[in-house]
Amino acid sequence: MYGYQLRHEFERSTGATWPLNVGQVYTTLARLERDGLVEQTGESDEEGKVVYRLTDAGHAELTGWFATPLGGNDRPRDELAIKVALALTTPDVDVRAVLQTQRTATLRHLQELTRLKAVADGSEDTAWLLVLDSMIFRAEAEVRWLDHSETRLARLATAPRPTSAGPAPGSAAGPAAPPAVATDPASDSDQAVRR
Amino acid sequence: MTTDAVLELRGVGRVHGDGATAVHALRAISLTLRTGELIAVMGPSGSGKSTLLHLAGGLDTPSEGAVLVEGTDLATLSRGQLAAVRRRSLGYVFQDLNLIPALTAAENVALPRELDGVRARAARREALDALAEVGVGDLADRFPDEMSGGQQQRVAIARALIGPRRLVLADEPTGALDSQTGEDVLRVLRARCDAGASGLLVTHEARHAAWADRVVFLRDGALVDDTGVAPPPEVLLTADGFG
Numbered sequence: 001m002y003g004y005q006l007r008h009e010f011e012r013s014t015g016a017t018w019p020l021n022v023g024q025v026y027t028t029l030a031r032l033e034r035d036g037l038v039e040q041t042g043e044s045d046e047e048g049k050v051v052y053r054l055t056d057a058g059h060a061e062l063t064g065w066f067a068t069p070l071g072g073n074d075r076p077r078d079e080l081a082i083k084v085a086l087a088l089t090t091p092d093v094d095v096r097a098v099l100q101t102q103r104t105a106t107l108r109h110l111q112e113l114t115r116l117k118a119v120a121d122g123s124e125d126t127a128w129l130l131v132l133d134s135m136i137f138r139a140e141a142e143v144r145w146l147d148h149s150e151t152r153l154a155r156l157a158t159a160p161r162p163t164s165a166g167p168a169p170g171s172a173a174g175p176a177a178p179p180a181v182a183t184d185p186a187s188d189s190d191q192a193v194r195r
Numbered sequence: 196m197t198t199d200a201v202l203e204l205r206g207v208g209r210v211h212g213d214g215a216t217a218v219h220a221l222r223a224i225s226l227t228l229r230t231g232e233l234i235a236v237m238g239p240s241g242s243g244k245s246t247l248l249h250l251a252g253g254l255d256t257p258s259e260g261a262v263l264v265e266g267t268d269l270a271t272l273s274r275g276q277l278a279a280v281r282r283r284s285l286g287y288v289f290q291d292l293n294l295i296p297a298l299t300a301a302e303n304v305a306l307p308r309e310l311d312g313v314r315a316r317a318a319r320r321e322a323l324d325a326l327a328e329v330g331v332g333d334l335a336d337r338f339p340d341e342m343s344g345g346q347q348q349r350v351a352i353a354r355a356l357i358g359p360r361r362l363v364l365a366d367e368p369t370g371a372l373d374s375q376t377g378e379d380v381l382r383v384l385r386a387r388c389d390a391g392a393s394g395l396l397v398t399h400e401a402r403h404a405a406w407a408d409r410v411v412f413l414r415d416g417a418l419v420d421d422t423g424v425a426p427p428p429e430v431l432l433t434a435d436g437f438g
């Protein structure tokens with residue numbers, strides 16, 4: 001295979017979700033060649049493009065890659081979890097608003113993915129459907145975590161003695177629930193827990 | 196712009212009880228559902244989702260504001276007229292107990308048409324078509340307890356949209372189903388809306404809500420956020436700047 005073909009194959013099986021530029025492909029090929037994982041076949045196609053193949057070492061590397069699960073620390077750090085954690089501990093930031101804004105954005109993303117899935121469903125493109133499912137499950141998990149976080153904060157807010165680091169639920173609960181009406185927010189969080 | 200509004204809520208509020216024990220189940224809700232549109236309502240338990248659906252369906256009366264179904268303010272109707280609108284314009288799908296156990300699928304779906312005054316043979320023919328549209332045409336002569344939960348919900352959707360009915364109100368229709376079966380029910384609802392019906396759907400599953408054109412969020416009886424109506428691509432690209 002040559003570089004352009006490689007890019008095409010990658011994008012075909014991932015629905016062009018993570019576009020590659022061809023320069024990236026060629027620098028990667030050059031590095032793989034330097035490390036002895038691919039080699040030039042010596043032939044070139046009719047357009048004069050250089051054709052590569054895997055070496056034995058390259059085959060071994062690839063087999064190893066497929067056989068090795070990703071570890072928990074191999075993934076990029078979770079920027080959303082970091083943002084919410086910092087929102088909770090930074091004064092004057094309404095963490096519930098952060099959660100709600102994110103929930104809406106994630107739902108919108110989920111709607112987009114669902115539309116793509118509705119289109120892809122009729123096709124035979126299994127690789128792309130698997131990638132789509134992965135993104136859908138991830139977005140769904142994010143919404144569940146946001147719901148869960150909101151429930152946890154609601155319980156904390158109505159706990160008898162909140163610590164100084166506790167959230168101050170601003171606009172949403174503020175004016176409607178003066179301190180005297182203790183039962184209102186309490187029953188609310190009960191319902192949130194029940195679900 | 197209200198010409199194609201199938202359902203419109205204008206500043207709707209609902210208070211249960213009064214004085215110190217008053218519960219504000221809904222506050223100042225404004226929402227328009229158009230032809231072909233599916234709107235999902237999400238929110239924690241007790242946030243007012245079912246109350247919203249009951250008001251939309253004329254099963255409950257708002258304490259303030261107005262509910263308009265196909266342009267008619269429900270408050271201006273007599274009891275008899277309201278019953279007629281409920282029967283002819285709306286269909287309901289609940290979490291369970293949707294079908295009459297003693298009737299077959301086809302009889303369940305035909306029933307509203309027979310109540311409309313359509314003769315039995317014609318009503319059955321319509322029912323068979325409606326069942327085929329939701330993918331259970333081969334189950335016409337089964338009784339509810341001979342069908343899976345997902346199949347029953349499809350029959351309920353067929354019944355909700357039989358004849359002139361264009362608006363389906365669904366309260367957790369997938370609540371008792373496994374995730375994949377629930378997904379199939381959502382596909383059916385989506386397809387019926389694409390074919391010109393309109394739907395208001397309560398669900399707590401984000402994956403199901405994502406089939407809707409628009410998702411609104413209720414908290415403590417108030418609409419707190421909204422994904423908006425089918426945003427153009429350039430808005431999606433800057434979605435993190437929203438709200």
Ligand SMILES: Nc1ncnc2c1ncn2[C@@H]1O[C@H](COP(=O)(O)OP(=O)(O)O)[C@@H](O)[C@H]1O
Pocket residue numbers: 211212218219220238239240241242243244245246247
């Ligand atoms: N008939 C009623 N009498 C008094 N309170 C009610 C009645 N129906 C609902 N409520 C209250 O109104 C609020 C909203 O209820 P509901 O619409 O059933 O919420 P959801 O469907 O989101 O769980 C809750 O606090 C509930 O207890």
Ligand SMILES: [Mg+2]
Pocket residue numbers: 244245246
């Ligand atoms: Mg409910």
